[in-house]
Amino acid sequence: MTLLHPPPSRRAFLGLGAGALGAAALGACGAPDLSAVDLPEVQDVYDGPPLTLTFWNGLTGGDGGIMRDLLLEFGQAHPNITVQMFAMPWSSFYQKFPAAVVSGLAPDLGLMQNFHVATNAARGVIVSLDEVADRIGLTEDQFATTVWRSGIVDDARYSIPLDVWPDSLFYNKRVLADAGLDPEEPPRDRASYEAALETLAAQGIAGHWLPAVDPQGVGRGFDSLQWQMGGELYDEAGSRALFNGPAGVEALTWQLDLIRAGHSKQNVNGGDANVAFKNDLNAFLWGGPGALINDLSSVEDLDWGVVPLPRIGDRPASFSGSHQFVIMRQRTFDPDRLAATYTFLSWISANSIGWAGAGPVPARRDVVESAEFAELQAQSAVAEALPDVRFYPLVPGIFEVQSTILYPAISDVLLGHADPQEALDEAAARAAYLLEENRQKYAEARS
Amino acid sequence: MTTAELASPAVRENQGPERTTPRTRSARHGSRYAPYLFLAPFMLIFGVFVLAPAAYGIWISLHNWDFFLPSRPWVGLGNYIELFDPTALVAVQFWESMRATGLFVLFSVPFLVVIPLGLALMLNRTFPGRTFFRAVYFAPYVLGVSVIGVLWQYLLNANAGLINYHLAQLGIAEAIPWLTATPWVWVTLVGVTVWWTLGFNAVVYLAGLQGIDSTLYEAARMDGAGKRHEFWHVTLPGLRPVLLFVVTITILASANVFGQAYLLTGGAPSNETRTAIMYIAQTGFEQFRIGKASAMSYILALLLIGVSTLNFLLFRRQERN
Structure with a gap:
């Protein structure tokens, strides 16, 4: 049929569409502003009218409840400040908060794992806190040195450490006792650790279930071991991977041998080791106190203890992370909110003993040395490792390299699909590529 | 549609002058923009959430683009x-x-x-x-x-x-x-x-x-x-x-x-x-x-x-x- 009024021609229609799309595209491509921010001068303690601060973090487990209790306590001490907390899984947190900052919807403050601080500092989504630390009266001598320094990127402080969570050795006392081992004296060095595993093996028990696949980070045990054996993950500038050196290969071979000797089941998933431990099928569990102390305490009738990681290499070392407070970049800083934020940071640092209930060791030395902390048996045992904790280097983008390159390679070896030296060499070559790309990207961002 | 097609030659000859009155127009052929009006609600959503992002994606793919960094060099x-x-x-x-x-x-x-x-x-x-x-x-x-x-x-x-x-x-x-x-x-x-x-x-x-x-x-x-x-x-x-x-x-x-x-x-x-x-x-x-x-x-x-x-x-x- 013929139309009396022909519709707009195909070309006109497409032209219209293309024009609209072009306009939409141009409208959407504003680049974020990352110029340096000067925080306004504000009073040290906020005493103005009531206001509400927003606080984002990844505390979705039992630790979230303890943080909320602390916030209530803070609200009682400072009735004019309400801190509203939003918890989401860490991976979502690191995706969402930079977007919130860029779109001008940033929360006032956040809590972050230390190995993400350098990345976000380079991205300019958190602000330098050098003066803030001074103002709220925090100094290096109040903290364990490594922990205090882990908040400093390129000579500027970006975060205030709240706690530290070194990987530790959790041991199942009943399994040890049943095998004829002393349940109060867990092995602390290589010889006694291997001897204990042999004794357990004689009873038909795989004593150290070693996760070969674990979204939470299968490689933290490897990190600790290679540090113990004198290795380093990266060079100081973070431009080259060193984990394929002799220490790394030795560490990974030691882990692989545990599996080959039957001290660990094969194809262990992250959660399996934990389930086996809780069911008295596994004697030793390496992991962080933040998750495990509460988790294991919640199991009735489980008899367990914790000590720092055994010394398998020639020096003690434990992988550790640390939760650290950061202040998000705002389009404009409201002096009142900033003053309230300082008030909160100062209060929670001084009252971080309450946080120790969640499992981690508080970063403040005076808190760790307090009598109240000494009463927390498990946390005190974990705190023995504080002088020997090791962090990832403070290089922007380092977590990507660990989680997308090194850990899959380790997983590969522990699953029995690759040889330690070859897998680590290949990972190092791949890491070099990503490290270089990151270096260029973040150098451009800062210039 | 069939009846309209059969009727249309006669309609055109005999009722030509009346064809612009709203009633006959909508009954027989509709406004020339009517189909687009009916499509508009869908097209709007499709355009904003599919077409525009897809076109924008081409633009992004030509840059070394990071959402949160100010410099996005053209590559x-x-x-x-x-x-x-x-x-x-x-x-x-x-x-x-x-x-x-x-x-x-x-x-x-x-x-x-x-x-x-x-x-x-x-x-x-x-x-x-x-x-x-x-x-x-x-x-x-x-x-x-x-x-x-x-x-x-x-x-x-x-x-x-x-x-x-x-x-x-x-x-x-x-x-x-x-x-x-x-x-x-x-x-x-x-x-x-x-x-x-x-x-x-x-x-x-x-x-x-x-x-x-x-x-x-x-x-x-x-x-x-x-x-x-x-x-x-x-x-x-x-x-x-x-x-x-x-x-x-x-x-x-x-x-x-x-x-x-x-x-x-x-x-x-x-x-x-x-x-x-x-x-x-x-x-x-x-x-x-x-x-x-x-x-x-x-x-x-x-x-x-x-x-x-x-x-x-x-x-x-x-x-x-």
């Missing part, structure tokens, strides 16, 4: 060229993930096309409890991918899972690494996906089967055709348009596999099951290397457009024959 086709440079890490990982997606399509599509067809043929018969079984086979499809991910993770866990536990009771002592070793990971991913989505394809087939004229079957029977002949010469030709739809949709859905692999295997072992969408999401939304991720998306999209076109052409040629 032209650099991102695309890098994806074809065999020495670049990103290219190695991208094609590794494309291989995973390709394997998944290869393994899953035949099952997802054939099994639901058999199921639909059975459910198309009359027997007591037919509606119940139709519901049963469709049921898993209503579950979200997160639900089936968590569910099967528990069931298939190598050391603490229910399936290996029962296999052990049956005398299979060796724990099967369902989620951590080839070829078991593929058995898992394909098996779970088939279980999960076969209901959808079965329902589509069922609708197609009910659209086949029953007189054709009668005629075939008169000519002495057996069940097998009925299937090959009546059912299948009758289902051709439905089959084209099912094959196309299934290939596209399988090529977009993400949730199952993400939740069940996490890409293990050795990124063997890290699919293209998973890698693109990781690059773009975890590492914020959005320029590269956009370039990868375009390559994947072009490939899928190619495969779908090929699919259409093949079916059309068959039809001509």
